Amino acid sequence: MPGSILGNAVVRVEDPELLVGAGAFVGDLPADGLLHAAFVRSSVAHGRVLSVDVSDARTQPGVVGAFTAADLELPAFHGLAVLNADCARPPLATDKVRFVGEPVAVVVADSAAAAVDAAEAVVVDIEPLPAVVDPEAALADGAPLQFEELGTNLAAGLGARADDALAGADVVVRGRLENQRIAVAPLECDAVAVHPATDGTVTAYVSTQMPHLWRDTVTRLFELDPGQLRVITPHVGGAFGGKAGASAEHLVVVAVARRLGRPVRWVQSRSENLVAMHGRGQVQYGELGLRRDGTITGLRCRIAADAGAYAGFGGALALGPTRSMAQGPYRIPTISYAAAAAMTNTAPVGAFRGAGRPEATALLERLVDLAAFELDIDPVELRRRNLLGADQFPFRTAMGTTYDCGDYQAALDEVVRLAGYDELRRDQAERRSRGDHVQLGIGVSTYVEVTAGGGGSEFGAVEVHTDGTATIRVGTSGHGQGHATSFSMIVADRLGIPMEAIRFVQSDTAVVPRGGGTGGSRSLQIGGNAVGAAADAVLVQARELAAAHLEAAPADI
Template sequence: MPGSLLGTEVRRVEDPELLRGQGTYVGNLRIEGALYVAFVRSPFAHALVTAIDTTEAAKAPGVVAVYTSEDLGLPALPPFIELNPKCARYPLASDRVRFVGEPVAVVVAETQTAAVDALELVDVDYEPLPAAVDLEEALDPDAPTQFPELGSNIAAGNRDADDDVLAGADVVVRARIENQRLAVAPMEGNAIAALPGDDEFDLTVYVSTQMPHGFRSAVEKVFGLSAERIRVIAPHVGGGFGGKAGMTAEYAVVIEVCRRLGRPARWTETRSENLQSMPHGRAQVQYGELGLRSDGKIVGLRCRVIGDAGAYAGFGGALALGPTRTMAQGVYDIPKISYAGIAALTNTTPVGAFRGAGRPEAAAMLERLMDLAAAELDLDPAELRRRNFLKPEQFPYTTLTGASYDSGDYDLPLREALRLAGYEDLRAEQARRIEAGETVLLGIGMSAYVEITGGGAGEFASVEIDTDGGATIKVGTSGHGQGHPTAFSMIVADALGLPLERVRFVQSDTATVPRGGGTGGSRSLQLGGSAVRQASDLVLRRAKELAATQLEAAVEDIELTDDGALGVRGVPTATMTWAEVATAAQNEGRPLAEETDFKPDGATFPFGAHVSVVEVDTETGYVKPLRHIAVDDCGRVLNPLLVRGQQHGGAVQGISQALWEQVSFDEDGNPVTASFAEYLVPSAADVPDLEAANTETLTPRNLMGAKGIGESATVGSTPAVQNAVIDAVRHLGVRHIDIPATPQRVWRAIRDAKAGTPSDPWREPPAAFETLPVRESAKSEDADEAVA
């Protein structure tokens, strides 16, 4: 058999279709007779809805129907992750609205223009209420409550029993750290087209989702339909990043409109709608305290973290209690950890997942504390990290929060990142600029991280050899730009000796793929790829049995030949092509096809180190990123081109969080970043050179030896850039700058430090932490699976 494709750079097989404009997204589907849906949205962050008059809107030209919550009578939406069952959300608000942009009525029309024009004819009477906008102020006893029956804005929370974890420390560094709210902002926003039933299905839904089978389950719950009678198709999806998981309010309404009127109905959100209503990400305030001995060894870590759930207890608030806690120990040997977490309700857009989903937040907190400790102890940041790394011989290793690390050599990527950066030369140039009194200074920041990926119940795949000699893969993951058709085809080609172009890839259609977990938590290659490999091995085993019968040889003598056929070892003339073997299988009454549900031996834990190099203009506060070095270890690298693409994308989003992006609201809860004119997303011109490299530390927990890579660079990049900015001005007395490190923030920090009044990074956390119930178990509930 020819040399293996695995480990080589193979161009993405899915790109030509997209580059030629032949891709199909929900928004450009041609659906005969489709109705268009538009939503009346609340202009208030918190208000009672006292009346809704749809009379005039219903009379407008082209309008087919106008509905309110009372008209539709839909049940509560099934949450992707339930944080608090008492905070149920209905598809349309009825008696109360809880964030700006919440849908309160829906207009259905023959054209999109007619639907949008009729929105202003719907008359809604509101009685404004005080709003809780800031996640810390929302914890005040007298803060306005979103669900008065709860008695507070704490949707959920708990704390560890042992809070005395800093005893014996010679030095304790403390910081209140903001991990700001971000917009997911995929290229394609939410989009759906629902079609009425036919002879085969009661409902067909085209939807932009990361998890088609999960979406089908949500439809089943909301509408009481049998899963077998629901078809969900995710065509090309223009990015997800965690924002397209589960059933949205708008999706439920569009499906109900279709079912009521017996006609196809569709909706594609505008960018303004996307920035207002697609669940946001991150949104944490972290109170971290790190105790160390004078020699730099860590004694203990205490964390008190508030996660903003937004309205209706968005599941992003739960990430502060789950993944952020799970990964709080990071790459270090920490003897004691105390962690308390609160998910806070605010009158803002619900918070969900964004690339990393709680893991980047953990790394950002820990790596900021490590740099503060290095400054306090007058140690090089790299040296302090090395003194505390877990050692390779300690693996597999169970952390204090219950995460079972599979494999790791945490100093390996740090050494490589520093080497690639030319660390000593950078430090020399930094010192030269300071000594020369230059106003544009150099900052060098680093981070070392580990995150959790994959795990859980596993994944489905099937492989079938067609009678023309090609192969068809079906897999339960649902790619939307990651390179699944290429990666999975490489696995089949390698296992069966087929040309890559003879492999057909099928995904994201519940009518053709019976089950699947979709895409999230960097699970696809390690779970879906392992399932594909397992199914390929089963196909090969049966093929050898068929060939042995046809060629009158022993099964153990059948092998793959160099030209991709099956033959008898030592008998060059005794061969069968894959087409012939598949035909033989058909003649026996069963196609040459095998399916499997691969279950891993646990989650995997990719790791790495990033180095950021920035310039800071001390006169203006402007930060210019110069270089970014990412050394990420994702286990076995199947296709370096795909891995590098994930590293680049992840690093850019992480750099952007450190320097530019932030969702903001005014004091009344009105979004002030509701378009790309106000919400800063970088262009290629803003991004520095990205120098991506890899180390390979295989995992024993799946067939591929692979760990996740989709989110790793996001985890590592943000703290590296933040540390670099502060490193540039640390000699001036600046200890901490929250992200995004905008020119205004950086300039103010420099001004205050020069004036002898540098800001203290610490203040006491809210008293609400003292009221939390004690955790029953030290192990986090999600310690065995990446949740999103």
């Protein structure tokens, strides 16, 4: 195939199925004898569970079962990552509830409506306890404790290595910024359907970013052999970090499906989603030191991260990605950085779009803008004076992060040119001088982004069939990012096979043996390279086979 397909516009291969309504999500999948689960949830943020009575719910029309934590005896677990090993979460609340919306019981019925109706018959007696919903308040003396035995709401933290970051500065600008907690709100809420078989095997259809991690979590908690659980992720209607790992509801559905010996499905309602799937949540104190000429001399950061209940892994983002990206694209000689992840009586915090990295940018860029105002230097010019130079790469930041390459000055110059920045500033000044009712705001931001921060490897395989078509198998799990198109372009470029002749397979643990899933901007970098390497290996084999048939040297093919 002449030239390269890479870098050119192509027709996306994954869209037609969705555009004509042929794509299936977890909530669309049929099953004989399918049962539906509905959860009973806490209406208080913090309280002692005195009793959960499901007896009336069990007598309601269509109900097959109603279960409490005592009925299922499920082990406590952690989410995607462990922030504090002592704060494991029971899938159904046991002695205490620690946030509004925490599941305390589950009802299973022959229709979703019957399950929801019967859930209203469950009687829950909770003794309210004082609650704390703000991370700073949670760290204060005398704050209500989630886990009394720990004596603190501090889930994890790190101290500053240097505390003289502002020494020698002519000017220091300070700010308190709240990167507020947000609801992830994917178009498709959380969903899982678990189909047990009579031989003890289980097939689970789950809306997740990481099917292999989901399998590993479930098999470990239920003491299953990995071969006993097949995980399939059909189309996923958005995730944005909120569908990483197994949730409490997933584990409960697995338990009741195995117990009843029938397929059980749970599809989260929008109301449930809005109180359960959260991200962000940082209170940031920043101080930026500069000389009068605008040269940055140092940065001091103090971060209070909201982990929510049970030390949600999102609290760890302030200790990891936010810290690693604190320097941004600038020359900052010294940085003092400290962070504390606090437990609050709110939904456990997870990841959302960038997972700690945009929080670092928001803090640093706001401080740079404050400095530009204080020093009366144009915001673009102040950034120009402090950007890392193209000759400084590879560069190791004060946080220990290595930047491989870049030309930040050229990137800023080009965006200024394309935006017509100088003309915009003139227009802004004229509007202000005239006192126009419609004013013009101009925002400037520069940032650097880490991708595939966790590193690691990925499964990628390419098989060429006798009819000239090819199949790609990969351990990433795309849900709208365009993986099928991107990976097919790589194979088409390497092997010269038309994209329409390439089949893309993902998100099925029975046919893809391992995978890291999708998250942290890793898929094209790690998965794409794995697919590219597999295609190269196929090309080597093809040359060797052709050489053998043609009685030629492989190098001549």
